[in-house]
Amino acid sequence: KCVDGSxxxxxxxxxxxxxxxxxxxxxxxxxxxxxxxxxKHEGSGELILADRSKYSGMFNAGVKHGEGKMIFPSxxxxxxxxxxxxxxxxxxMSWSTEKEIYSGEWSEDYPxxxxxxVWLEDKGETKVMRNRYSGEFFKGNRQGLGVFYYxxxxxxxxxxxxxxxxxx
Numbered sequence: 001k002c003v004d005g006s007x008x009x010x011x012x013x014x015x016x017x018x019x020x021x022x023x024x025x026x027x028x029x030x031x032x033x034x035x036x037x038x039x040k041h042e043g044s045g046e047l048i049l050a051d052r053s054k055y056s057g058m059f060n061a062g063v064k065h066g067e068g069k070m071i072f073p074s075x076x077x078x079x080x081x082x083x084x085x086x087x088x089x090x091x092x093m094s095w096s097t098e099k100e101i102y103s104g105e106w107s108e109d110y111p112x113x114x115x116x117x118v119w120l121e122d123k124g125e126t127k128v129m130r131n132r133y134s135g136e137f138f139k140g141n142r143q144g145l146g147v148f149y150y151x152x153x154x155x156x157x158x159x160x161x162x163x164x165x166x167x168x
Contacts, residue, residue: 010036034059057082080106099130110140117142121151135160 006028010021017023017036024031034045040062041047047055057068064070064082071077080091087093087106094101099122104115111117115137121130135146142148142160149155159167 104137107139111137112139113137 004025004027006023006025008017008021008023010017010023011019012021013019016039018038019036020034021036022031022033029050031048032041032045034041034047035043037043041059042061043059044057045059047059049055052073053070055064055068055070057064058066060066063085065084066082067080068082069077069079075096076094078087078091078093080087081089083089086109088108089106090104091106092101092103093111099120100117101120102111102115102117104111105113107113114135117133119130119132121128130151132149133142133146134149135142136144138144142163144160145158146160147155147157148160148165156165158165161167
């Protein structure tokens with residue numbers, strides 16, 4: 001038991017968390033179950049935060065780094081690559097609150113590079129595609145070349161800027 005009331009159960013080396021262990025801090029409502037190196041999360045583990053979001057995946061030097069899945073209290077989730085605690089590389093973000101799914105490249109927590117964004121519509125027990133964009137993104141915006149597919153079958157193929165059709 002630590003001075004702040006938190007509890008660690010697991011391996012230590014030289015008085016520092018090292019190897020497999022579980023850390024629980026009821027005051028801050030944080031729980032980590034996984035591997036440690038020099039007192040920091042390292043390798044695979046599961047982290048539950050005060051807002052009830054849950055991350056399961058890889059850590060490096062105490063931060064999300066590598067493959068992992070983050071489930072947010074809203075039911076939204078991201079599954080894919082992380083680098084230094086941010087979404088980076090390929091990943092899928094599903095916003096159940098907005099009924100949108102993005103799959104593609106990420107950089108610094110933003111859709112950035114090539115990807116697909118699908119807007120869904122509830123139809124009773126199922127969800128169907130409403131509209132879809134496939135193309136380039138820049139810092140979270142549809143920007144560059146892409147194709148917008150409308151639910152009615154129409155398409156726009158061309159340039160986008162700041163989420164709007166713009167250019168040829």
